[in-house]
Amino acid sequence: MNTLIFRTVAPYLTALMVLFSVFVLLRGHNEPGGGFIGGLIAASALAIYGIAYGVQAVRRAIVVHPLSxxxxxxxxxxxxxxxxxxxGVPFMTGLWVYPELFGVEVPLATVMSFDVGVYLxxxxxxTSIALALEERDHD
Known part of the structure; x- marks a missing residue:
């Protein structure tokens, strides 16, 4: 399924899916979503890009190795x-800090950094699994 239409649409679809995955990641504390679902959406976007352009194009796009x-x-x-x-609080207890950026108090939490870690x-x-399967398929 490597048609001209698919190759034309794939970069836009990939960008839109990655943007949506970040949205799902960030809204995951108050509504459904979070790091796991956002990560699956982003990995699916990279898989679509890989189907359209090949494994090497995805590796160039993400710069570092997926396992890193x-x-x-x-x-x-x-x-x-x-x-x-x-x-001195129990493991995985959320901690909050409130730094001031440009005159606005911004709440930051370890909960969000945990979610970003899960996303990554x-x-x-x-992505590593998908690229390995795609490389094996073309050998």
Whole structure:
């Protein structure tokens, strides 16, 4: 299914899906969504791009190896949980800070950094699997 229409639409569809995955990631605390679902949507976007243009195009687009993305996400998620232990509260307890940026108080939480870590783990792992399967399919 590598038609001219598909190759023309794939970059726009990929960009739209990645944008939607970030939206789902960010709204995941108050409504359905979060890091896991957002990561699946982003990995699906990269898979569509890979079907249209090939594995090497996806590897050039994401710059780093997908397992490095997953490893960074795992580290971020673990550090989010361990940070609470350093403050003497139970593991995975949400901690909040309120820095002021440009005169506006911005609430930041370890819960969000955990969700971003999960997002990166899912994107990296699923993309790595999809690229490996696609490479094997063309050998």
């Amino acid at each position: 993305i997953a490893g960074a996400g795992l580290l971020m998620a673990c550090l989010s949980g361990l940070l609470s232990a350093l403050f 783990v899912v994107v990296g792992a699923i």
